[in-house]
Amino acid sequence: MASTGIAPPRIAISPRLSSDLVAALGADNVLQRPEEMLVYECDGYMVERSMPDLVVFPTSTEQVVEIVKICNRHSVPFVPRGAGTSLAGGTLSIGGGVTICLTRMKRILEVSIRDRYAVVETGLVNVFLTRSLAGTGFHYAPDPSSQGACTIGGNVATNSGGPHTLKYGVTVNHIRGVTLVMPDGEVVETGGAVEDQPGYDLTGVIVGNEGTFGIVTKAIVNLTRDPEAGRTFLGVFDTVDAATETVSGIIAAGIVPAALEMLDNLMIQAVEQAFGFGFPTEAGAVLIIEIDGLEAGLDREARAIAAIVESRGGAVRRSISWRTRKEPEYVAIWKSRKSAFGAIGRLSPTYCTQDGVVPRTKLPEILRFIVDVGRRHGLRIANVFHAGDGNIHPILLYDERDPDQVKSVLLASHEILDKCIELGGSVTGEHGIGVEKMEFMPKLFTPADLAAMTTLRNMFNPIGRCNPAKLLPGGAGCLEKTGPRRAAPA
Amino acid sequence: MNSPLSWPEDAQGGVLGDGRYALATDRPASVDELLDRVRERVGQGCAIYPQGGRTALDYGGEPARPGSALDLTGLDRVIDYPYADMTITIEAGMTLAALAKVLAEQNQRVVLDAPEGDRATIGGILATSASGPRRFGMGRPRDQLIGVSFASSSGELVKGGGRVVKNVAGYDFPKLLTGSMGTLGVITQATLKVRPKPEASAIIWAPLDDGDALERTLERLNVSETRPVAIELLNASAASTIAAVADLPVGRFVVVLGFEDNADSVDWQLVRARQEIDSSAMAIARDSASEPIWSALVEFPALAIGPLSFQANIAPRSVAAFVERLDPDRWRVKVHAGNGIVQAHGLGEWTFEQAAAEIEPLRAAAVADEGNLILPRCPTAWKTRLGVWGDPRADWSLARRVKEALDPLAALNPGRFVDSI
Numbered sequence A: 001m002a003s004t005g006i007a008p009p010r011i012a013i014s015p016r017l018s019s020d021l022v023a024a025l026g027a028d029n030v031l032q033r034p035e036e037m038l039v040y041e042c043d044g045y046m047v048e049r050s051m052p053d054l055v056v057f058p059t060s061t062e063q064v065v066e067i068v069k070i071c072n073r074h075s076v077p078f079v080p081r082g083a084g085t086s087l088a089g090g091t092l093s094i095g096g097g098v099t100i101c102l103t104r105m106k107r108i109l110e111v112s113i114r115d116r117y118a119v120v121e122t123g124l125v126n127v128f129l130t131r132s133l134a135g136t137g138f139h140y141a142p143d144p145s146s147q148g149a150c151t152i153g154g155n156v157a158t159n160s161g162g163p164h165t166l167k168y169g170v171t172v173n174h175i176r177g178v179t180l181v182m183p184d185g186e187v188v189e190t191g192g193a194v195e196d197q198p199g200y201d202l203t204g205v206i207v208g209n210e211g212t213f214g215i216v217t218k219a220i221v222n223l224t225r226d227p228e229a230g231r232t233f234l235g236v237f238d239t240v241d242a243a244t245e246t247v248s249g250i251i252a253a254g255i256v257p258a259a260l261e262m263l264d265n266l267m268i269q270a271v272e273q274a275f276g277f278g279f280p281t282e283a284g285a286v287l288i289i290e291i292d293g294l295e296a297g298l299d300r301e302a303r304a305i306a307a308i309v310e311s312r313g314g315a316v317r318r319s320i321s322w323r324t325r326k327e328p329e330y331v332a333i334w335k336s337r338k339s340a341f342g343a344i345g346r347l348s349p350t351y352c353t354q355d356g357v358v359p360r361t362k363l364p365e366i367l368r369f370i371v372d373v374g375r376r377h378g379l380r381i382a383n384v385f386h387a388g389d390g391n392i393h394p395i396l397l398y399d400e401r402d403p404d405q406v407k408s409v410l411l412a413s414h415e416i417l418d419k420c421i422e423l424g425g426s427v428t429g430e431h432g433i434g435v436e437k438m439e440f441m442p443k444l445f446t447p448a449d450l451a452a453m454t455t456l457r458n459m460f461n462p463i464g465r466c467n468p469a470k471l472l473p474g475g476a477g478c479l480e481k482t483g484p485r486r487a488a489p490a
Numbered sequence B: 001m002n003s004p005l006s007w008p009e010d011a012q013g014g015v016l017g018d019g020r021y022a023l024a025t026d027r028p029a030s031v032d033e034l035l036d037r038v039r040e041r042v043g044q045g046c047a048i049y050p051q052g053g054r055t056a057l058d059y060g061g062e063p064a065r066p067g068s069a070l071d072l073t074g075l076d077r078v079i080d081y082p083y084a085d086m087t088i089t090i091e092a093g094m095t096l097a098a099l100a101k102v103l104a105e106q107n108q109r110v111v112l113d114a115p116e117g118d119r120a121t122i123g124g125i126l127a128t129s130a131s132g133p134r135r136f137g138m139g140r141p142r143d144q145l146i147g148v149s150f151a152s153s154s155g156e157l158v159k160g161g162g163r164v165v166k167n168v169a170g171y172d173f174p175k176l177l178t179g180s181m182g183t184l185g186v187i188t189q190a191t192l193k194v195r196p197k198p199e200a201s202a203i204i205w206a207p208l209d210d211g212d213a214l215e216r217t218l219e220r221l222n223v224s225e226t227r228p229v230a231i232e233l234l235n236a237s238a239a240s241t242i243a244a245v246a247d248l249p250v251g252r253f254v255v256v257l258g259f260e261d262n263a264d265s266v267d268w269q270l271v272r273a274r275q276e277i278d279s280s281a282m283a284i285a286r287d288s289a290s291e292p293i294w295s296a297l298v299e300f301p302a303l304a305i306g307p308l309s310f311q312a313n314i315a316p317r318s319v320a321a322f323v324e325r326l327d328p329d330r331w332r333v334k335v336h337a338g339n340g341i342v343q344a345h346g347l348g349e350w351t352f353e354q355a356a357a358e359i360e361p362l363r364a365a366a367v368a369d370e371g372n373l374i375l376p377r378c379p380t381a382w383k384t385r386l387g388v389w390g391d392p393r394a395d396w397s398l399a400r401r402v403k404e405a406l407d408p409l410a411a412l413n414p415g416r417f418v419d420s421i
């Protein structure tokens, strides 16, 4: 999708900027040749690109402060970046400037099992934290599908979810405190390892700021007790409708699964070709339904789920009973799910992954709508998503060499997101607004809501030098032009 | 801010807390009316003191300047209850008890464990971030709130979040408003996650006489094979009051475990937990028999025993040693032991000097543990000297900037929160 913001003209860079940064960080931690910086001109959102002028790799909070001060001295914007897996263009260096890449700050500084927290540098890759906790009986709960690559800092910035956040909560529910380098170089530590610090929940509002409040260099995260056991089922359905009705049925029955993920036929075929897990390629849709907790309580829940699946005309085809999340069949089914986006590459050279949310009872309706949109625009759309949360991820397949298809993809995406709003949902459940969805903000929020958000952003980031042209549409002037459109209910 | 208004001498206009009276009390019946009142009062130079069930009027610092009370209890409607989506949107003046009743019709509940549910409003619970025993397993108010609307001091309605359980569009005002003590906005509406009522629940009540065994027991429970939703610790004074509700044995300390799940799981956990805890006189209460104990645990913070109550937040590993320091003849103590939240009510008479002599070293110990110690109850005259919000924290300067950005007129609950915000 095209961003609404008219890209600001590229900033003029003085050669002194680069020498100052090299002096502060060493030449090894600074990239400036275009061919070295190609990776940094975009992220997982490939529709737009913008080359930074420099990419730097700090190794400490002090160095981040140094970088920010140097950028301010030279009046140059800067953008924090983790692994660059953002699907909303959050890391684009709009108008140029310095990309501050945190991936060399990846230490686990402290782990306390007794007090259930860990302190990490934010360049740490999500899965490394969970791996390092193996055997302790605890884990870090938020598990985005990209967890093998994405960083804790990126997760904090976007408030990431994942398949298991249905039961365990998203990133913000698991962050106790952060170290934030503010855009003027001031360092603030919010919250702490100890709960309930007196004062505002600054940590809570910093999570999900998409890098517009500053650079988070450390996070204190909750550790969650591992479940004793679990059951993972593969529910097979003739139609998408039957599968989504089952999702609504499970939620309405008051069952809180650990995960509840759906794949439609197109997705099943792609995943099956790639991984050969044994998904039935003729099925209209499958659900991966997982419950976990204490072994003693699982059989009853399992029976209740099977009954709901069957009452909607589905069948439970596989049932994996596990004690740890390392058992081969368990690993295989989740590998298929978590690598699903990658498998799409076999169906189409280019694709656009959308992210929207609807109330869970509206899943059948939004999925039918997506089929209709695909038909009208002559597009193939695959679906693989966090059904239990109502968080859809339609993947629109297209050929980027065909401008008509590109146009159709944009139109189709808009229609789907507008429909999410109409059904009482949101235009992003986990990927963020970034540059991609700024134009939807006035549809979700009133001018007063946006003005309050702008006020807050300006307090943290008064000159707007940190991650400019993201999340909030335009300046105040632009907002006024938008006028009071029908806003979604609070 | 200099105000030409002066404090009223009597309660004709209503009560604000800390012995202060309101210039007037507005009780709007709609959000539009509320916004009008806010604009009008702020225009007159009044501060605005939002009130819900008036259960916490003395909580926090003294009201800093004359103003009007804004009574939210006229806003008590259910806006939308799509129960199959497991969410509910309500106006902020609804009481917790009224909400519970609506949800019970669908066999659902919200995890807001606040005391005085028949008076406490959802807005007040969110503003004070009041939490209870179930926070260990099910989170705090911040974890239940997915959307919020609030009136700013300029009389505009602002919202954040939405009505779906997963949503990252825009900044997280629901988090910022939760626990903000009404100093950033007047919460008018909230969307909460709801949950099914558990099929079974149970309490294990385990008296312990050996202080040395306390941390060993708590440490063991941290890695228990069971999954308690609550781990509470009582000293002898708290144990004897709560024991009275269900005829339970008492000891120097009592560890209370709460379980909620399906019946098979709860059965198993009761067996397992009994093996894990070393207590000679353990008692178990199941389902309806556990209810009075759950509610005594929830109501504990609201006990108005003496002039002084504190709440310390410390590391869970330090809980046992901290509680050992507290004389049960002087302090009635209950701890969210899994979270490190110590709640204590002072017993008997206290002079200021006695209070200061107790509070200062306890606070120092909490601060040394990277926590703090606040005073939810304290005579008004002691408030400034004892520091109701604890030792100043470095991030309060950022808190102040947030306050100045969102309430530039300092009109909302002035004086009540940290750093006299």
Ligand SMILES: Cc1cc2nc3c(=O)[nH]c(=O)nc-3n(C[C@H](O)[C@H](O)[C@H](O)COP(=O)(O)OP(=O)(O)OC[C@H]3O[C@@H](n4cnc5c(N)ncnc54)[C@H](O)[C@@H]3O)c2cc1C
Binding pocket: A043, A044, A079, A080, A081, A082, A083, A084, A085, A086, A087, A089, A090, A091, A102, A122, A123, A143, A144, A145, A146, A149, A150, A151, A152, A153, A154, A155, A156, A157, A158, A159, A160, A161, A162, A163, A210, A211, A212, A214, A215, A216, A217, A341, A342, A430, A431, A467
């Ligand atoms: C295949 C695939 C699957 C995915 N699955 C999921 C999923 O299941 N759930 C989900 O939520 N997301 C998912 N995503 C999206 C993405 O992985 C997440 O948004 C992730 O949190 C981004 O982390 P990152 O380290 O790559 O951050 P980046 O992409 O580098 O940055 C993302 C945003 O965060 C900011 N940022 C990064 N680090 C910092 C920091 N230290 N301080 C301040 N701001 C910072 C950036 O400026 C940018 O705005 C998926 C992406 C892909 C490609």
